Amino acid sequence: MSETVLRTQGLWRTYQQGDLQVHALRGVDLTIERGEFTVLAGPSGSGKSTLLNQLGALDTPTKGEVFVGDQRLAGMSKRDLADLRRDRIGFVFQAYNLVPVLTAFENAELICLLQGMPADERKRRVDELMDKVGLAGLGARFPRELSGGQQQRVAIVRALAPRPALVLADEPTANLDSETATALVSQMRALNEELGTTFVFSSHDAHVIDQAKRLVRLKDGQIEAEA
């Protein structure tokens, strides 16, 4: 039995650059089912980031529709979109994910805190995930006292702690060496298996792409191939 967590329909995103129109997405139809571990691949400029921004309700399409669960994003207010991101989607960005003045633990519990979750529950969830990703005992450190890989793992804990339906990550490993990158992705994969969290992320890295359960290749703003 499958459950659709995300769906796009004829999605177009056109940027206006002076007189030039850049079609970053040209009619993307994509459906993400619960429990997927999907990688978006494709050359630079193929539209991976643009698509992830659309999926994450961070940007509005020029044409077409995005549905998160059965919620249609078009027409929602900015504040409702913010609440939807907070409550349904986890985000991990390429780098500089964390708030520098908050400790690893405080960063990790941030979304739960914004959701109004009680402190003991936040602590329980964050501690458990920190353990799982190998950050036990590092909660009191500030981001600048952590390595790049550790920072990305804090970002993953932050994204997962609220138990979102979906985690979106735009090149989460791009700033890491390939060994650290591979380790990070296998951790994400383990969380995907264990908790059933749906992951959609983009990558250039062949080692990362290898670990995908589903691979979606983009080219010139269109889905080129699926594997």
Place this chain on the structure above:
Amino acid sequence: MTLALRMALRNVRRHARRSLITAITIAGCVFMMLLTIGVSEGSYREVVNTAARSGSGHVVVREPGADLVEPAVLAHSEQAMAAVAAVDGHAVPRLKRLVLAQGSGGAATVVALGVDPEAERHTSVLPEATTQGSWFEKDGRVASSVIGGVFARQNGLSLGDRLVLSASRDGQVNTVLTRVTGIFEVGSDDVDANLVVVERPVLGELVGAEGGMDEIAVVLDDIDEVDAVARKLSAALPESEVLTWAQAVPALGDFVTLDRTGANLSFFVLFGLVSLAILNAVLMSVFERTREFGVLLAVGTRPRLLFTVVLLESAMLALISTTLGAVVAWAVVAWLGDVGIDVYAISGLERMDVGGYQLAGALYPYLPAERTFRSLALVPTLAVLAALYPAWSATRIPPVEAMRHV
């Protein structure tokens, strides 16, 4: 502690150097503002006390509408004396009439003050300003008069000379012979040229007001109590007129008001400039955090949280530095208020007037609570106002673009 407060506090600490520079700017301006207030309030206090002690006190009680041209003896004087005692004021009863003073060198219309010499001794500047002769020593046959130095010079009078005072009594000219036994120099030409002081019974007999008083000058120990005392006395004495020094000597009252307003205006300009400095610092710090704020907005933080964080940062900076500036200023003003500032030694001037009254000597700065707090409240208010725009712009950061900004 809320998230916003925690983030704001740590951001202020994290950018310690920038925070410090902003804080020192604000604290320095606060210090200058309070020092200015302290010195000018100290000088007002000096001259207001001089005016009060050489004129009609800090507060004066008299018959409604009575003045020198149409004098009237205070009707409920005993009740008024009791009311003044009840508010801890020193009551100085006086008769005050226009009379013709005639010496060997000429005649002039002067203000004759009929006093109780002992009541004046600790509340009026006249006794201690009497540098030649003495303040009413009992010696018998002829009534004593104590006159201003300028008047004495203009009329060629010196100690021991005769001075005849004339006034009308019951439609007829009445006169009294006095002998000059003292000459005072208050430092105000107005007083020194126009005032002749005699004992109250002497003037009472001359003008037909035996046993009466035209006014009660109320001298207070603390000039910040003036308004409160005036209110209490008006309430207690509905049939008399109660005026503060500022109403009784409007020229000086207006001068002080104008001077305060001018200073407040210049503080406003000063802190307008400080606000620009704050605006710049906060705007810079928001711009530096474009990516951080973008990430926060992307993960679902409500814009309002960022708005609050930025405002709190600015408010904290302002509060800390205002407190710092105020504490240092308070200490310095307290010390100066103790040792005094010798304005003549510092300026090298021979005479300094404030609102038409000469500063006697040293100046004792002090900070009156109300004006001080009102001025201080201005600083955090302006700081928060200055941070409104940067705070608003933090909420307008589009997350997608912020993410491309490293």
